[in-house]
Amino acid sequence: MTDDQTNHWVGDALVTLESGQPVHVALERALRAAVREGRLRPGDPVPPSRALARDLGVSRWVVTQAYGALVAEGALDARTGAGTRIASTSWPAVAAPRAVDHPVQPRPAFDLGPGVPDLRHLPRTTWVAAVRAAVESATPGDLVAPDPRGVPALRHALADRLAVTRAVLVDADAVVVTHGAADGMTRLARSLHATGHTSVLVEDPSWPRLRDVAASAGLQPVPVPVDADGVDVDVLVAAAARTGARAALVTPSHQFPVGAALAPARREALVRWARAVDGVVVEDDYDAEFRYDRRPVAALRALAPDRVALLGSLSKTLAPGFGVGWLVPPDDVPAARTGLDVHTSAPPSLHQLACAALLAGGGYDRHLRSARTRYRRRRTALLAALDRHLPGLPVTGLAAGLHVVLGLPPGVDEHHVARLAARRDVRVMPSGRYRLTTTASAPALVVGYGNLVDARLEEAVGRLAVAVTEAT
Structure with missing residues (x-):
């Protein structure tokens, strides 16, 4: 353990909280890692938010935010009267990687990458x-x-x-x-x-x-x-x-x-x-x-x-x-x-x-009707958030699919913006990633909204806006 880490018990699992980031994000990541590594298994209870907040010495809001994000991802299952537990459909435990394995890139907390549907609502x-x-x-x-x-x-x-x-x-x-x-x-x-x-x-x-x-x-x-x-x-x-x-x-x-x-x-x-x-x-x-x-x-x-x-x-x-x-x-x-x-x-x-x-x-059609409603609403929310945080930047693309294209100020390096966003745990793709030729084009980002929790959209766009401002 380093100076920027602290260990805490969550139930029977010892989790490590990293400093240098919001506490609720650190707690969310620590719990996610404990599930992936098998230290917290499907069906295991997690402490009530009030009790865990007291043990960590933080406000209850910190714990409820972390729990809420993991419930939305499907890692936690919160049921009235039954407490909060590790969901039975959580990620399977993984063994420690061998030295020859390629490192696995962790999924970003704010996934604005294109091409992935909302996996939380799979029927x-x-x-x-x-x-x-x-x-x-x-x-x-x-x-x-x-x-x-x-x-x-x-x-x-x-x-x-x-x-x-x-x-x-x-x-x-x-x-x-x-x-x-x-x-x-x-x-x-x-x-x-x-x-x-x-x-x-x-x-x-x-x-x-x-x-x-x-x-x-x-x-x-x-x-x-x-x-x-x-x-x-x-x-x-x-x-x-x-x-x-x-x-x-x-x-x-x-x-x-x-x-x-x-x-x-x-x-x-x-x-x-x-x-x-x-x-x-x-x-x-x-x-x-x-x-x-x-x-x-x-x-x-x-x-x-x-x-x-x-x-x-x-x-x-x-x-x-x-x-x-x-x-x-x-x-x-x-x-x-x-x-x-x-x-x-x-x-x-x-x-x-x-x-x-x-x-x-008819199950497929019912799923599609629900998905269209959800994506239409999320697209509207994304456009509103982009207008608030990045006013004046053009957003193009039909009212369709799972992505929009966000134009960047002239002269800005779209790849640099994507890297700065990644440092803030936001995934976006530079439009040049999809070009076959090296022909110069206006800088832009491909911003997806398929697999992002609705409650996290505003913060995701806010973080992206910081990256764009820093690059500009």
């Missing part, structure tokens, strides 16, 4: 019921020799849902169940490469994962700029003519990170180009379920099923850990219809059957 009870239904309904064929394209029940449920929510009319036999959007892109990219494609046009900036897997499959990414109307199709056509590319990867519904929807005229122009060059458009249906100002526009594939492949997943609507996605290949590209080879496989059959039960039983 666990509904999912457990869906798993039970899957086990009870599974046939011997499901368990012994499942269809490599995915179990029929899930493919039918996905086809029905795509027809209702994305205006995509597709036969269930044409739907391929994948391990997520990246898996679907890998399958498509391999198929395209096998049929002679050597490059793929990609939005710049964009989410790097899909363009990276395309590159790994042998397709050279060709960057195309994005503006407030989505990908610039005129530049895309010119780049295609220059490079010979006949495949494009786009996000028409909600472009990441710019936050734009592809304008109607550009949607039509993109389809005309694909038909003229016998090309393929890969549509990443990113954030399509989360539009707060109006109903989402139909998928691009509804406009051109002969030329557009559709990718989707449950990563943003439920959690990345679900590991289920789908691929609908273009009608006129038979080689990519299944996207299967000896190196790919569908998710486990029982997992697929549980997803089918979740979709067919």
Whole structure:
């Protein structure tokens, strides 16, 4: 123990409080570490706030703040009449890392990073019921020799849902169940490469994962700029003519990170180009379920099923850990219809059957309705907090998805701001992180609001504002 640490007993666990930070934050971190390391186990009681405050020599407010944050994260379970205990769903205990292990970056207390949904509101009870239904309904064929394209029940449920929510009319036999959007892109990219494609046009900036897997499959990414109307199709056509590319990867519904929807005229122009060059458009249906100002526009594939492949997943609507996605290949590209080879496989059959039960039983739709309300409210609160703490800085992006783009004063180094914010336990991402080229652009931060506790949003923005002010 060093001079800037003090040890205290919390129940039967000895926890270490670090100095140099607010006491409630130090207590919160110490309790979180005790849970992760197994010194406090699921079901263990923690002292009443009044008693722990007395033992620590602090105000009761300090303890209630720390407890409240951990309850919101799901690490503590507070029930009237039963006291506060370590939740049964808390993080599992971890053994001390071996010397050869890479250090694990702790999750920041104020996570304003993009791309992660609200994991505290995962519909666990509904999912457990869906798993039970899957086990009870599974046939011997499901368990012994499942269809490599995915179990029929899930493919039918996905086809029905795509027809209702994305205006995509597709036969269930044409739907391929994948391990997520990246898996679907890998399958498509391999198929395209096998049929002679050597490059793929990609939005710049964009989410790097899909363009990276395309590159790994042998397709050279060709960057195309994005503006407030989505990908610039005129530049895309010119780049295609220059490079010979006949495949494009786009996000028409909600472009990441710019936050734009592809304008109607550009949607039509993109389809005309694909038909003229016998090309393929890969549509990443990113954030399509989360539009707060109006109903989402139909998928691009509804406009051109002969030329557009559709990718989707449950990563943003439920959690990345679900590991289920789908691929609908273009009608006129038979080689990519299944996207299967000896190196790919569908998710486990029982997992697929549980997803089918979740979709067919209405549990997924109920979760989405609740999530939209929560994210709409949180986005409004974030915009208000940014206006209070950082007045005058532009905030762009549709009323959709799980992030906004915060413009910074001219000349400010966005990476430096992100580092200063990290020192204050706030995670944000510089927009340049998502660029394929080194073209100069206005400094900006991508600010997410998916996985942040509502009660901590104001403080998170306040800390971010200090970082921006210091960098300026």
